[in-house]
Amino acid sequence: MKNFELFLYNYGISIFYVKIGLGFLSSFLITFFSIPTIIKISRRKNLMDEPSVRSSHLRKIPNLGGIAIFYSIGICTSVFAYEIFDLYKFLFASLIVLLYVGVMDDIVVMRAYKKLVAQIAVSAFIVIGSDIRIRSLFGICGIFEINYYLSVIFTIITFIILINAFNLIDGIDGLAGGYSVICSALFGISYYRLGEYNYPLVVLSVVIIGSVLAFLYYNLSNYRATKIFMGDTGSMLLGFLLAFTCICFIDIFIDRKLPNVPRYHLKSAPVIAVAILILPIVDTLNVILVRLWNKKSPFEADKNHIHHKLLKLELTHRRSSFYIIVYYLLIVLVAYAFRHSNVNLLLVIILGLGFIGAYLPDIIYRMRNRNTIKTNN
Numbered sequence: 001m002k003n004f005e006l007f008l009y010n011y012g013i014s015i016f017y018v019k020i021g022l023g024f025l026s027s028f029l030i031t032f033f034s035i036p037t038i039i040k041i042s043r044r045k046n047l048m049d050e051p052s053v054r055s056s057h058l059r060k061i062p063n064l065g066g067i068a069i070f071y072s073i074g075i076c077t078s079v080f081a082y083e084i085f086d087l088y089k090f091l092f093a094s095l096i097v098l099l100y101v102g103v104m105d106d107i108v109v110m111r112a113y114k115k116l117v118a119q120i121a122v123s124a125f126i127v128i129g130s131d132i133r134i135r136s137l138f139g140i141c142g143i144f145e146i147n148y149y150l151s152v153i154f155t156i157i158t159f160i161i162l163i164n165a166f167n168l169i170d171g172i173d174g175l176a177g178g179y180s181v182i183c184s185a186l187f188g189i190s191y192y193r194l195g196e197y198n199y200p201l202v203v204l205s206v207v208i209i210g211s212v213l214a215f216l217y218y219n220l221s222n223y224r225a226t227k228i229f230m231g232d233t234g235s236m237l238l239g240f241l242l243a244f245t246c247i248c249f250i251d252i253f254i255d256r257k258l259p260n261v262p263r264y265h266l267k268s269a270p271v272i273a274v275a276i277l278i279l280p281i282v283d284t285l286n287v288i289l290v291r292l293w294n295k296k297s298p299f300e301a302d303k304n305h306i307h308h309k310l311l312k313l314e315l316t317h318r319r320s321s322f323y324i325i326v327y328y329l330l331i332v333l334v335a336y337a338f339r340h341s342n343v344n345l346l347l348v349i350i351l352g353l354g355f356i357g358a359y360l361p362d363i364i365y366r367m368r369n370r371n372t373i374k375t376n377n
Contacts, residue, residue, distance in 0.1 A: 019081070026210070027073065028072075031069060042062035047062065049061050070233065088244075090126050105231075106232050112299065123155075132155070132247050134158060140347060163243065166280045168280065168287070170234075173317035174219060177215055181216075184209050184212075186276050187205050191249070194252055247273075271335060278331050307321070
């Protein structure tokens with residue numbers, strides 16, 4: 001690979017843009033050509049997602065699409081962004097553990113506590129082993145630099161929450177995949193603008209985008225023979241990687257004097273990161289609060305997720321996913337427009353807009369029912 005880079009350098013070709021192009025194309029093609037084989041094996045071995053009370057689908061569908069996503073990301077990141085595995089030595093080990101746990105859960109359904117133990121382990125690998133931590137809150141609630149041990153605990157909890165939150169939004173076709181593409185694109189653009197030191201993370205973001213776009217081709221298919229879900233394997237993997245890129249993004253703006261590493265200043269960096277991941281954060285907080293309000297266990301499954309509410313309005317999966325992604329993308333634009341505002345005020349605005357989006361479908365549903373009742377009378 002280094003000889004190839006030297007060859008391109010001698011001809012005045014930027015290796016970075018070559019990596020971007022080849023990384024995207026390779027990740028897309030690997031996933032695209034892997035999924036038909038996975039679908040074939042899943043149907044032959046009856047490794048299918050069975051419809052249940054909470055399901056938004058009515059037929060058995062293969063749910064091992066996350067294997068193709070892992071396969072693609074693992075290969076392409078190792079080839080085109082190998083520096084990442086040098087910088088973060090426990091990253092690949094964490095992905096392997098998540099693959100194993102995800103596949104096991106998709107096939108035989110693991111107990112919740114076993115998945116939690118695995119999530120704690122992979123989070124500890126990356127937080128302690130690779131020193132990927134939330135070191136400062138930039139003045140949120142008056143908190144700046146965080147004690148090392150509190151930082152480790154807080155970051156591990158953050159990883160676990162985001163892994164499971166992303167798993168929870170994977171309830172309708174296109175939502176988890178489409179949202180992960182948007183998040184990866186936003187983080188990738190941010191890394192690109194923040195300089196060459198962050199280019200490996202740009203390539204990682206592009207690889208994720210390519211892989212997930214290929215998956216979405218099958219996930220959004222109208223033909224039963226080619227349709228597939230990403231399953232827990234895919235949702236946990238993408239949730240973990242987005243949590244990883246989110247924390248790396250925040251870390252760029254922390255004023256640490258490291259050799260040959262330029263530092264940048266943006267006091268609202270944590271809020272920008274929250275805005276990018278606002279959908280899984282708000283959706284998870286909302287369903288937990290609703291369950292507690294109704295005196296139910298916060299871990300009890302129900303249909304109070306945002307996507308369930310839109311389906312209740314008789315929207316298709318595609319339209320529901322589109323409306324949700326567009327609304328929460330607007331929140332990112334608000335966060336970016338007011339990025340130099342007071343960090344606490346901006347956080348309140350972002351969370352407020354997030355919860356408004358969560359309850360808009362309820363308001364529309366009630367207004368529609370009132371109009372129907374008035375018409376009938």
